[in-house]
Amino acid sequence: MNGIVDDYRLNLGGSEYVPIIVGGMGVDISTAELALEACRLGGIGHISDAMSMRLADQKFGEKFTKKKTARYIDTKDLMDKSTVKFDLEHVRRAQYEFVESVMMRKQGPGSVFINVMEKLTMGAPADTLRVRLSAAMDAGIEGITLSAGLHMHSLRLVADHPRFRDVNFGIIVSSVRALKIFLRGGARVDRLPDYVIVEGPLAGGHLGFSSEDWHEYRLEDIVAEVLAFLKAESLDIPVIPAGGVFTGTDAATYLAEGASAVQVATRFTITEECGLPSRAKQRYLAAQEEDVCVSEVSSTGYPLRMLRESPCLGSNVAPQCEPFGYVLDKDGTCLYLDAYEATGVDANGNKLPVNDRICLCYHFAKMNCYTCGHYVYRLKDTTYQNEDGSYQLLSAEHVFRDYQYSREHAIALPGRLL
Numbered sequence: 001m002n003g004i005v006d007d008y009r010l011n012l013g014g015s016e017y018v019p020i021i022v023g024g025m026g027v028d029i030s031t032a033e034l035a036l037e038a039c040r041l042g043g044i045g046h047i048s049d050a051m052s053m054r055l056a057d058q059k060f061g062e063k064f065t066k067k068k069t070a071r072y073i074d075t076k077d078l079m080d081k082s083t084v085k086f087d088l089e090h091v092r093r094a095q096y097e098f099v100e101s102v103m104m105r106k107q108g109p110g111s112v113f114i115n116v117m118e119k120l121t122m123g124a125p126a127d128t129l130r131v132r133l134s135a136a137m138d139a140g141i142e143g144i145t146l147s148a149g150l151h152m153h154s155l156r157l158v159a160d161h162p163r164f165r166d167v168n169f170g171i172i173v174s175s176v177r178a179l180k181i182f183l184r185g186g187a188r189v190d191r192l193p194d195y196v197i198v199e200g201p202l203a204g205g206h207l208g209f210s211s212e213d214w215h216e217y218r219l220e221d222i223v224a225e226v227l228a229f230l231k232a233e234s235l236d237i238p239v240i241p242a243g244g245v246f247t248g249t250d251a252a253t254y255l256a257e258g259a260s261a262v263q264v265a266t267r268f269t270i271t272e273e274c275g276l277p278s279r280a281k282q283r284y285l286a287a288q289e290e291d292v293c294v295s296e297v298s299s300t301g302y303p304l305r306m307l308r309e310s311p312c313l314g315s316n317v318a319p320q321c322e323p324f325g326y327v328l329d330k331d332g333t334c335l336y337l338d339a340y341e342a343t344g345v346d347a348n349g350n351k352l353p354v355n356d357r358i359c360l361c362y363h364f365a366k367m368n369c370y371t372c373g374h375y376v377y378r379l380k381d382t383t384y385q386n387e388d389g390s391y392q393l394l395s396a397e398h399v400f401r402d403y404q405y406s407r408e409h410a411i412a413l414p415g416r417l418l
């Protein structure tokens with residue numbers, strides 16, 4: 001037997017943690033409240049900086065999105081968005097205000113990290129990423145998890161920041177190949193990652209596998225390959241599996257085999273602290289296995305695991321680059337722009353549904369994209385169904401403790417609310 005998660009500890013940057021990391025879930029699905037709970041309980045919680053300007057508008061009364069929309073009013077009906085850029089000072093302020101507000105509320109022995117996706121290229125990939133990373137460090141973040149990209153040059157962007165060697169930097173990879181690329185980039189600034197998250201094919205969000213081949217990979221194999229590679233290179237870096245770790249026993253098995261912690265997310269999507277709207281939480285709880293797909297609709301070009309009935313599918317919303325534009329590359333292109341342009345109109349001149357892509361910015365902002373881990377259909381086994389057919393939500397503490405103490409794949413049900 002491999003014991004329970006609580007038999008193990010993660011040692012990172014001189015601190016000791018319960019080896020449970022709640023993964024970043026973009027556009028405020030992993031809210032400050034969720035991250036702070038994981039931290040209070042001795043683990044690590046992630047916030048995410050996806051669409052940080054919009055978050056700052058909602059949380060701090062800023063008007064960044066409105067100002068950007070007004071500035072680019074002239075490109076609204078054009079498909080050439082090459083002039084649509086973020087104001088870097090606004091990006092900095094949004095990030096700083098958000099991170100600082102979370103860090104000020106921090107309690108307990110754990111930590112709060114931030115998930116930073118490279119694929120959010122924001123019209124000027126290097127400049128905006130540099131500002132996002134520096135502002136998070138300025139505001140006191142304890143760790144930065146680099147995700148959704150190879151991040152070959154990301155560390156170099158902030159190598160002269162005073163906190164560059166004291167903040168924990170981690171990378172999410174899905175193969176040894178991707179890890180080697182990141183390590184080569186880090187070597188140029190003499191910086192190894194402090195931890196490596198190995199995300200397998202069952203994870204939620206964007207995947208490092210295609211919609212056709214994800215079945216052919218197994219997280220346990222990739223973790224074993226990464227552990228063997230690091231050992232062969234004499235690199236002592238914590239390895240953290242993610243994707244489909246559903247029970248405490250799943251987690252303890254990885255820990256017994258040499259992992260240092262696990263990163264989990266899907267089980268927290270049905271907690272009170274999670275930022276999804278309640279209609280989405282209930283949809284996740286009601287999901288059956290056949291409702292889950294790995295889709296190619298994301299305008300990032302990465303496969304995305306989601307529920308087939310997500311409201312974003314088949315939408316014909318006009319591209320929202322002026323208010324948002326988070327997926328625009330340096331030339332002002334985005335896969336949704338191309339798909340929108342190529343979609344015709346009906347006999348009355350109305351735009352037909354765009355079926356092959358979604359405007360990620362618009363639909364993530366509206367929480368219309370029900371991204372989830374493969375095991376979303378097992379969530380119903382973790383709680384009670386009410387008489388009206390809805391399900392009882394959980395507290396983040398309940399789910400965290402269940403991972404920490406569960407034995408033999410048992411899942412503790414919550415106290416029943418009558």
Ligand SMILES: Cc1cc2nc3c(=O)[nH]c(=O)nc-3n(C[C@H](O)[C@H](O)[C@H](O)COP(=O)(O)O)c2cc1C
Nearest residue numbers: 023024025026147203204205243244264265266373
């Ligand atoms: C709703 C949801 C949103 C996610 N969003 C992101 C994200 O914005 N960035 C990222 O790097 N990973 C994202 N992920 C992946 C998680 O951080 C995590 O690594 C993974 O889902 C763990 O697998 P599990 O969900 O099976 O526990 C997301 C996962 C879910 C379920």
